[in-house]
Amino acid sequence: MVACRVCSGSVDEFLDFGRQPLSDAFLDPGEVEKEFFFRLAVGMCGNCTMVQLMEEVPRERMFHDSYPYFSSGSSVMRQHFESTAEEFLRTELAGPDPFIVEIGSNDGVMLRAIDRAGVRHLGVEPSGSVAERARAQGIAVCTEFFEADTAAAIRAEHGPADVVYAANTFCHIPYVESIFRGVDALLKPDGVFVFEDPYLGEIVERTSFDQIYDEHFYFFTARSVRAMARRFGFDLVDVRRLPVHGGEVRYTLARTGARRESPAVAELLAEEERKGLATRATVTGFATSVERTRDELMTLLRGLVSDGRRIVGYGATAKSATVTNYCGISADLVSGVFDTTPAKQGRLTPGAHLPVRPAEEFTAPYPDYVLLFAWNHAEEIMAKERAFREAGGRWILYTPKVQVV
Numbered sequence: 001m002v003a004c005r006v007c008s009g010s011v012d013e014f015l016d017f018g019r020q021p022l023s024d025a026f027l028d029p030g031e032v033e034k035e036f037f038f039r040l041a042v043g044m045c046g047n048c049t050m051v052q053l054m055e056e057v058p059r060e061r062m063f064h065d066s067y068p069y070f071s072s073g074s075s076v077m078r079q080h081f082e083s084t085a086e087e088f089l090r091t092e093l094a095g096p097d098p099f100i101v102e103i104g105s106n107d108g109v110m111l112r113a114i115d116r117a118g119v120r121h122l123g124v125e126p127s128g129s130v131a132e133r134a135r136a137q138g139i140a141v142c143t144e145f146f147e148a149d150t151a152a153a154i155r156a157e158h159g160p161a162d163v164v165y166a167a168n169t170f171c172h173i174p175y176v177e178s179i180f181r182g183v184d185a186l187l188k189p190d191g192v193f194v195f196e197d198p199y200l201g202e203i204v205e206r207t208s209f210d211q212i213y214d215e216h217f218y219f220f221t222a223r224s225v226r227a228m229a230r231r232f233g234f235d236l237v238d239v240r241r242l243p244v245h246g247g248e249v250r251y252t253l254a255r256t257g258a259r260r261e262s263p264a265v266a267e268l269l270a271e272e273e274r275k276g277l278a279t280r281a282t283v284t285g286f287a288t289s290v291e292r293t294r295d296e297l298m299t300l301l302r303g304l305v306s307d308g309r310r311i312v313g314y315g316a317t318a319k320s321a322t323v324t325n326y327c328g329i330s331a332d333l334v335s336g337v338f339d340t341t342p343a344k345q346g347r348l349t350p351g352a353h354l355p356v357r358p359a360e361e362f363t364a365p366y367p368d369y370v371l372l373f374a375w376n377h378a379e380e381i382m383a384k385e386r387a388f389r390e391a392g393g394r395w396i397l398y399t400p401k402v403q404v405v
Contacts, residue, residue, distance in 0.1 A: 301334070
């Protein structure tokens, strides 16, 4: 039996992706023999309904000085974080001498707007490569993992925070008790803990199974977040659906009784109840859909290659590790992956070992088909690569269903 990392209840496994590599461990050819693998499987707690991985990967293996993901690489995400910062400045940070702490601040894309407004801030970012990028732009960064001791040290040096914020980070952290103790120690009495992460409801509806990989330990719903918050002395006081990264929810938590609950919380809870999102039948149905998607995608790829078509991938994302390794996509089907991130170029994708090439080489010459791994940026990418479509190229998508567009 696996015990829930939130409430110690029993976690019932419903989907096993088998042997998987670290999703962001892009390899030099000489490193292949040393590659780390683990079993990627996901289950639901029968008590608090939190969906979570069955096996934890040590955090130091995932977040380190060579971490290759930079949040500001997408114009869509830059705009998203800019508007997030502006909203905080209008609301929670509008009082005297405000202070915000961001857990997992990456390259400082959100905190740059906070800094320009002259507001005190601190990013807590354990990955040295991205932390240095933020620091070089004048962002205050603590290169540590956030937990209770870290929070206590921050408060001692900087005082209490009006906001503790995390974007695409809180779901990465299995040790939630330490996080909540840290947030409780750091926040002002009326402060808020705000985090946004992939939403299980969207993952199930879109069959976006590639959102499940080593870094994403939890898959939140309003119901499971409310249960988790209550366990640690907090209330879920607001929720907001977000369109980024294939569908997320922003959760706002405050200490018990400190704030009135927004009507949006009850609305989302009722929607989840109607859809049976916390039921065994729903998650096992999702598992069946995942298997069907895998089979349909492989049938399509094999058929195209047998007809002499050339297929490449676009976007060497963390998500693509789950797709390529679970489905068994090798270089004889997808000859390589084009990506804009210099740290990934010239390397091999995790597990499947597809060569990663600079996006600038995509036109030399165009392939027949492109498997779009970065589907959450489809609109932005397709607009950028309009000439590919005009030359007769086709995009292959696998969420919400396998299709050629």
